[in-house]
Amino acid sequence: MHLYANPKRFLSIANWLTPILLVGGLLVTGAALLWGFTQSPPDRLMGDTVKILYIHVPAAWLGMGGWTAIAIASLVELVWRHPLATIAARAAAVPGAVFAFICLATGSIWGRPTWGTWWVWDGRLTSMLVLFFLYLGYIALSSSLAREGQSSRIAAIFGIVGAINVPIINRSVVWWNSLHQPASITTGGSSIDGTYLWPLLFAVLGFSFLFGGIVLMRMRTILADIQAEARLRRKAQAGTMTGEEAFQ
Amino acid sequence: MxxxxxxxxxxxxxxxxxxxxxxxxxxxxxxxxxxxxxxxxSYFYVPEDIEANPPEPGQAIRLGGMVETGSIQTAADGVTTEFVVHDGIARVPVTYTGILPDLFVENSGVVADGRMDANGVFVADQLLAKHDENYTPRELEEMTAEQMRAELQESVE
Missing domain, CATH: 1.20.5 (Single alpha-helices involved in coiled-coils or other helix-helix interfaces)
Structure with a gap:
C-alpha cells in the first residue's frame, strides 16, 4: 500500500504512463467512434440517433466510476493517511464532472427525438443530475480546502457520503418506474445487437484510458503545485528573498 | 480515543x-x-396500480405501459387518437389529441401525462415514447421472432 506513497516513485511511473494512456485513449476512442458512426446500421426504431450511445454510455459509466474512485481514495486517505490518495481524489473530480455532464447532455439530445422530451424528472435522470451537482460541490470544497491549506478530511468524508448516490443511479431504473430504459448490458448478457455492442465496448475502453491519463496528468500538476508552494515558503522563511521576489 | x-x-x-x-x-x-x-x-403508474388504487377523476397522474396491438384508432377529427395501454395484468383506454411521437407504435412503451375522466378513460395531454433496452438494426426487424432471438443470442456470446 505504501509502496507508492513516495511521490518520486509515483512520478517515475506516472511520467511514462500518462502519455501512453492519453495517446492510446485518443487512438482507441477515435477508432471506436469512427467504426461505430460509419459501420453500424440505423436502429429499427431510433434510426441513426442510436449512435449517440457510443458517447452517452461510456460517459455515464465513467461519471459513476469517477465518484467511485473518489470514494475509494477518500477511504484510503482517512484510514491509511496515504498522501497520494488526497491528490488522486482531487484529480478525479474534474474529469468525472465533465463525463457526468456529457452523459446528461447527450442523453437530453437523444431524448428529444426518441422520447419526445429534452428532460423528465424520473429516477435515473434526477439521480444523474444529483451526481453532477455532487461533483461541483466536491470540486468547490476540495479546492477551497487546498487553497486555505486546511486538512482535506471534510472533502474525504463528503466523497464517501456522496458515494451512496452511485448505487442509487445504478438501481434507479429497477426500483422505480422510469422513462429511462433499464440496463441493456448486465452480468447476464446484453440486449444490444453485436453491431452496436462491439464499437461501444471499444469506446468504453478508449474513454477509460483517456480518463486515467487525465487523472494522472492532474495528479502530476497538483504535486508540482504543492512542491512549488513548499519551495516558495521555505525561501520566504529563510529570508533569502523579499516578498516581491518570491512571487516572480 | x-x-x-x-x-x-x-x-x-x-x-x-x-x-x-x-x-x-x-x-x-x-x-x-x-x-x-x-x-x-416512480415516474409513472402502470395500469395494474390504477386498477388496484383508482385515482380521483381529474387528478393529474402519469400512466405508463405498452400500447396494445391493434388498439390504435384515429377518431373522425383526424388528430385524436384512441388506444389501450396494458401491462399484461390490467388495461386502461387512453385518448390523446395532438401530434404523436415517432416511436409511438403498437406494442411499444408509452408514458402519458393526463388524468382519468369519469368514464374510466385516461385523457392524455402529453405522450412520451418509452424506449426499451433492446437495440436492434433495421434488418433484424423483418426476421421472425425465433430468428431474432438466435441473432441476439449470438451477439451475446
Whole structure:
C-alpha cells in the first residue's frame, strides 16, 4: 500500500504512463467512434440517433466510476493517511464532472427525438443530475480546502457520503418506474445487437484510458503545485528573498 | 480515543472500523429512504396500480405501459387518437389529441401525462415514447421472432 506513497516513485511511473494512456485513449476512442458512426446500421426504431450511445454510455459509466474512485481514495486517505490518495481524489473530480455532464447532455439530445422530451424528472435522470451537482460541490470544497491549506478530511468524508448516490443511479431504473430504459448490458448478457455492442465496448475502453491519463496528468500538476508552494515558503522563511521576489 | 483505551488496536484499524460502521449506517438509512420512496419516486403508474388504487377523476397522474396491438384508432377529427395501454395484468383506454411521437407504435412503451375522466378513460395531454433496452438494426426487424432471438443470442456470446 505504501509502496507508492513516495511521490518520486509515483512520478517515475506516472511520467511514462500518462502519455501512453492519453495517446492510446485518443487512438482507441477515435477508432471506436469512427467504426461505430460509419459501420453500424440505423436502429429499427431510433434510426441513426442510436449512435449517440457510443458517447452517452461510456460517459455515464465513467461519471459513476469517477465518484467511485473518489470514494475509494477518500477511504484510503482517512484510514491509511496515504498522501497520494488526497491528490488522486482531487484529480478525479474534474474529469468525472465533465463525463457526468456529457452523459446528461447527450442523453437530453437523444431524448428529444426518441422520447419526445429534452428532460423528465424520473429516477435515473434526477439521480444523474444529483451526481453532477455532487461533483461541483466536491470540486468547490476540495479546492477551497487546498487553497486555505486546511486538512482535506471534510472533502474525504463528503466523497464517501456522496458515494451512496452511485448505487442509487445504478438501481434507479429497477426500483422505480422510469422513462429511462433499464440496463441493456448486465452480468447476464446484453440486449444490444453485436453491431452496436462491439464499437461501444471499444469506446468504453478508449474513454477509460483517456480518463486515467487525465487523472494522472492532474495528479502530476497538483504535486508540482504543492512542491512549488513548499519551495516558495521555505525561501520566504529563510529570508533569502523579499516578498516581491518570491512571487516572480 | 487512544491506543490504550482500545486495547492496543492500531489507530488505522480503529479508523477503518469506525468508517465501515458509519458507511454501514449510511447504507441502511439510504435503503430505508429508498423503500419509503418506492411509490413517490416512480415516474409513472402502470395500469395494474390504477386498477388496484383508482385515482380521483381529474387528478393529474402519469400512466405508463405498452400500447396494445391493434388498439390504435384515429377518431373522425383526424388528430385524436384512441388506444389501450396494458401491462399484461390490467388495461386502461387512453385518448390523446395532438401530434404523436415517432416511436409511438403498437406494442411499444408509452408514458402519458393526463388524468382519468369519469368514464374510466385516461385523457392524455402529453405522450412520451418509452424506449426499451433492446437495440436492434433495421434488418433484424423483418426476421421472425425465433430468428431474432438466435441473432441476439449470438451477439451475446
Amino acid at each position: 487512544t491506543q490504550e483505551t482500545s486495547g492496543g488496536i492500531k489507530p488505522k484499524h480503529q479508523r477503518l472500523v469506525l468508517i465501515l460502521l458509519a458507511v454501514g449506517a449510511l447504507i441502511g438509512a439510504s435503503l430505508l429512504a429508498m423503500v419509503a420512496l418506492q411509490d413517490q419516486a
